[in-house]
Amino acid sequence: MDAIIILQAGVATGTVLLFATIGEIFAERSGVLNLGVEGMMLIGAMTAFSTTIATGNPWVGVLAAMFAAGLISQIHAFITITLQADQVVSGLALTFLGTGISLVLGEGLSKAGTVSLLPNFSIPLLSQIPFLGPILFTKQSVMVYIGYLLVPLTWYYINRTRPGLNLRSVGEYPSAADSLGISVFRLRYFYVFVGGMLAGLAGATISLAVAPGWFSELTTAGQGWIAVGLVIFAQWDPVRAMFGSYAFGALRRLILDIQGPTLLLGFDNPFYYNPYWGFFLQMLPYAFTVIVLVIGSREAMRKRLGAPAALGNPYVRGERGK
Amino acid sequence: MTQTTPSTPEAPLAVEMRGIVKRFPGVLANDHVDFELRAGEIHALLGENGAGKSTLMNVLAGLYRQEAGIIKVKGNPVEFYSPRDAIKSGIGMVHQHFMLVPSQTVTENVLLGLDDPRFFMRLPEYDAKVAAVGERFGLKVDPRAKIWQLSVGEQQRVELLKMLYRGANVLIMDEPTAVLAPQEIDGLFDILRSMISQGKSVIFISHKLHEVTAIADRVSVLRRGVATASGVPSKGATRQELARLMVGRDVIFALDKKPGNPGNLVLDVQDVYAENDKGLPALRGLSLNVRAGEIVGVAGVAGNGQSELSQVITGLRKCKQGEVKLAGDLVSNRNTLFGIQHGMAYVPEDRNHVGSAPNLSVTDNVIMKKYRQPPISRAGFLDMGAATKLAKELKDAYDIIVPSVTTPVRLLSGGNLQRVILAREISGLPSFMVAVQPTRGLDVGAIEGVHRLLLAQREAGAAVLLISEELEELLSLSDRVYVIYEGKIMGEVKVGGVEPDESLIEMIGLMMTGTPLDQIHKEGVGANG
Numbered sequence: 052m053d054a055i056i057i058l059q060a061g062v063a064t065g066t067v068l069l070f071a072t073i074g075e076i077f078a079e080r081s082g083v084l085n086l087g088v089e090g091m092m093l094i095g096a097m098t099a100f101s102t103t104i105a106t107g108n109p110w111v112g113v114l115a116a117m118f119a120a121g122l123i124s125q126i127h128a129f130i131t132i133t134l135q136a137d138q139v140v141s142g143l144a145l146t147f148l149g150t151g152i153s154l155v156l157g158e159g160l161s162k163a164g165t166v167s168l169l170p171n172f173s174i175p176l177l178s179q180i181p182f183l184g185p186i187l188f189t190k191q192s193v194m195v196y197i198g199y200l201l202v203p204l205t206w207y208y209i210n211r212t213r214p215g216l217n218l219r220s221v222g223e224y225p226s227a228a229d230s231l232g233i234s235v236f237r238l239r240y241f242y243v244f245v246g247g248m249l250a251g252l253a254g255a256t257i258s259l260a261v262a263p264g265w266f267s268e269l270t271t272a273g274q275g276w277i278a279v280g281l282v283i284f285a286q287w288d289p290v291r292a293m294f295g296s297y298a299f300g301a302l303r304r305l306i307l308d309i310q311g312p313t314l315l316l317g318f319d320n321p322f323y324y325n326p327y328w329g330f331f332l333q334m335l336p337y338a339f340t341v342i343v344l345v346i347g348s349r350e351a352m353r354k355r356l357g358a359p360a361a362l363g364n365p366y367v368r369g370e371r372g373k
Numbered sequence: 374m375t376q377t378t379p380s381t382p383e384a385p386l387a388v389e390m391r392g393i394v395k396r397f398p399g400v401l402a403n404d405h406v407d408f409e410l411r412a413g414e415i416h417a418l419l420g421e422n423g424a425g426k427s428t429l430m431n432v433l434a435g436l437y438r439q440e441a442g443i444i445k446v447k448g449n450p451v452e453f454y455s456p457r458d459a460i461k462s463g464i465g466m467v468h469q470h471f472m473l474v475p476s477q478t479v480t481e482n483v484l485l486g487l488d489d490p491r492f493f494m495r496l497p498e499y500d501a502k503v504a505a506v507g508e509r510f511g512l513k514v515d516p517r518a519k520i521w522q523l524s525v526g527e528q529q530r531v532e533l534l535k536m537l538y539r540g541a542n543v544l545i546m547d548e549p550t551a552v553l554a555p556q557e558i559d560g561l562f563d564i565l566r567s568m569i570s571q572g573k574s575v576i577f578i579s580h581k582l583h584e585v586t587a588i589a590d591r592v593s594v595l596r597r598g599v600a601t602a603s604g605v606p607s608k609g610a611t612r613q614e615l616a617r618l619m620v621g622r623d624v625i626f627a628l629d630k631k632p633g634n635p636g637n638l639v640l641d642v643q644d645v646y647a648e649n650d651k652g653l654p655a656l657r658g659l660s661l662n663v664r665a666g667e668i669v670g671v672a673g674v675a676g677n678g679q680s681e682l683s684q685v686i687t688g689l690r691k692c693k694q695g696e697v698k699l700a701g702d703l704v705s706n707r708n709t710l711f712g713i714q715h716g717m718a719y720v721p722e723d724r725n726h727v728g729s730a731p732n733l734s735v736t737d738n739v740i741m742k743k744y745r746q747p748p749i750s751r752a753g754f755l756d757m758g759a760a761t762k763l764a765k766e767l768k769d770a771y772d773i774i775v776p777s778v779t780t781p782v783r784l785l786s787g788g789n790l791q792r793v794i795l796a797r798e799i800s801g802l803p804s805f806m807v808a809v810q811p812t813r814g815l816d817v818g819a820i821e822g823v824h825r826l827l828l829a830q831r832e833a834g835a836a837v838l839l840i841s842e843e844l845e846e847l848l849s850l851s852d853r854v855y856v857i858y859e860g861k862i863m864g865e866v867k868v869g870g871v872e873p874d875e876s877l878i879e880m881i882g883l884m885m886t887g888t889p890l891d892q893i894h895k896e897g898v899g900a901n902g
Contacts (some may be wrong), residue, residue: 076429081386133413210491211493211494211496212493212494213484213490213491213492213494214478214492214494216481216484216485216494217485217486219474219476220474220477220485223474223475223476223477224472224473224474224475226472227472227473227474227482227485228474228485228486230436230456230468231456231472231485231486232455232456232457232486233485233486249525315864350650351650351651351652354650354651355650355652357476358473360476
């Protein structure tokens with residue numbers, strides 16, 4: 052139980068959540084709630100793993116995963132943006148669909164043997180920083196480093212560029228954006244696609260880097276849902292999303308570790324002797340997600356947290372008043 | 374009231390619309406309408422709600438496509454497929470509901486949808502450019518302020534700024550004064566005049582006659598999609614003439630109001646604090662009272678706590694501190710049923726969602742407060758025969774025009790729906806009624822009906838709290854008027870005569886913009902008028 056090892060692994064595991072959460076932030080900032088993250092992640096994990104087996108190149112696997120998950124997100128986009136159906140229902144359906152497709156196409160993949168994985172490496176100099184060096188910059192996957200870059204880039208893009216301004220406007224007040232010639236439909240399709248691609252990247256990060264392999268629906272084990280909860284927790288801000296993701300990554304790792312040793316802080320470890328305690332711990336992140344989602348689904352609370360004002364509402368160009 | 378410098382009659386046409394036709398399902402909104410705007414004039418477009426003014430202007434602004442007719446700008450025929458096309462021809466519209474993103478800054482809102490800057494926003498640089506345009510036209514706003522921090526008047530200036538920054542020459546303003554306090558209206562008129570002096574033209578959509586005669590050079594009137602007057606000089610026109618063109622019949626401006634005879638204290642609101650939906654303070658130590666047999670008005674610019682006040686009184690919103698008493702019984706922070714059982718009636722702001730259940734029938738909507746008691750309730754079951762009988766009686770008594778009492782109320786017009794709500798509330802013989810914006814969006818005839826019903830309540834001895842943004846309505850109905858500003862009462866004025874004098878309006882206006890009454894008395898009325 053070394054704190055540094057737990058935090059180091061936490062950052063790696065948290066990177067999965069980070070990609071999925073940032074992807075969902077993009078979609079929700081444009082006004083589209085996509086509860087299909089879990090399904091898109093599974094599609095991504097399965098596509099990444101199988102493509103890597105076929106081609107031998109994990110990078111091809113990553114690109115294929117992003118494309119596949121992006122593609123399936125467009126079903127949700129079509130249903131909610133063009134057909135203006137309920138976003139919650141469609142998102143749930145997308146999770147079932149993505150899970151189903153990935154389980155069928157991924158059948159037997161778990162016996163495929165070893166594949167070449169994404170590289171791990173240390174960053175010279177930075178890894179020498181006391182405490183932070185070993186946690187953040189030592190023998191981490193390339194995906195972790197990409198995650199570090201993604202956060203500031205996303206923040207800057209959303210808050211300081213014209214496309215970011217357009218994105219925020221479409222999610223906050225689509226009729227204002229529309230009245231100035233910004234295509235609400237096109238932007239929403241695009242950002243749902245971006246959300247899908249990042250969920251696919253999250254899936255690929257699991258199956259090719261953090262927990263390599265294909266374990267059917269246990270590959271993601273509900274992390275897509277945690278990501279959806281983290282978006283609310285992060286108040287739609289990528290920097291807060293980063294802290295949340297790493298904290299949850301570390302928590303996941305801690306829960307695994309705590310079930311190991313027979314002694315914990317000098318006492319008999321109840322999580323070791325009684326497996327039900329372990330299950331209880333494993334449940335906590337999901338319980339958190341349920342609570343956050345329940346809180347976040349209250350209109351008044353959403354306003355208070357600063358949710359995009361048009362989140363969840365299909366855009367219909369006004370005829371007659373309103 | 375000063376007249377603007379009239380443009381010469383020979384001034385070239387800035388905009389010419391000929392034979393515009395626009396249809397919506399079931400409505401002919403514009404029936405071969407002609408409209409002309411001269412360069413450098415303020416042209417008022419007058420009409421009742423639903424007369425087709427906004428539709429005509431939305432066609433000119435590129436939001437709707439006309440089905441027939443042509444538009445010429447400076448003599449050249451144009452085709453608009455989107456607002457972007459219209460703005461390229463120099464036509465910009467300021468909508469009644471502002472098209473501003475609340476969470477973004479003034480500059481961000483102004484730059485939205487433009488090509489410059491291309492990618493990186495470099496806001497400080499553009500803050501200066503936006504400020505410079507504002508300076509030129511006398512529009513003072515801080516470019517770095519977020520929209521939600523601005524008052525409604527300031528937001529309106531941002532909308533104007535947005536159009537001027539894009540180089541608009543023709544500005545269409547859709548009912549710009551509806552949301553403003555009297556002083557802000559004067560400020561807006563000054564801005565409009567300054568824009569005219571710099572060669573812009575303005576179309577001013579309104580249904581308020583006194584404003585039209587105050588600001589406009591010429592007037593066009595629409596009634597039910599047809600132009601009943603086009604380009605009449607506003608100097609010679611009287612209010613009566615314009616009203617007749619607008620409504621199609623003579624309108625009585627004064628209501629028959631008997632002298633009041635206030636009785637016992639009915640509603641007593643003491644030092645109430647409450648939060649709005651965002652958790653920010655909405656009411657901050659507000660106190661007021663209403664006696665039996667009087668109508669007490671609450672005036673204020675939208676969003677100063679009026680909705681929250683009505684919700685705290687009816688029990689729909691928790692109050693953090695303070696108390697509301699109805700005839701001595703505490704009603705705040707108890708459920709709504711308690712208030713209803715103690716004779717409270719409520720005519721809410723949102724008649725479509727709070728005031729009625731849109732998919733339920735007229736019958737279901739009128740029995741909503743009575744279904745627990747006989748004769749509607751018989752041994753715990755609904756007696757639909759009795760319910761239908763009641764609904765039919767109310768339909769006749771309140772002139773609700775509906776094919777049958779089984780019709781869902783969502784199919785009713787605004788005026789009819791309001792009558793259904795009033796029928797339900799009044800038939801419970803309330804001792805107290807809160808009415809919030811009871812005439813918003815209704816046409817002149819329906820407004821008259823609602824006003825009569827409210828006055829009848831007053832004569833029957835009920836206490837009525839009337840929360841409204843229409844100052845004229847408040848002054849003609851109320852016995853007393855409180856002015857609310859940022860969740861506090863700025864002061865209370867008695868309304869005596871039939872024609873309220875100018876100084877009273879000015880006093881209310883000052884309070885609406887945040888000057889407490891005692892301060893006004895100290896400094897004297899007209900200090901900054």
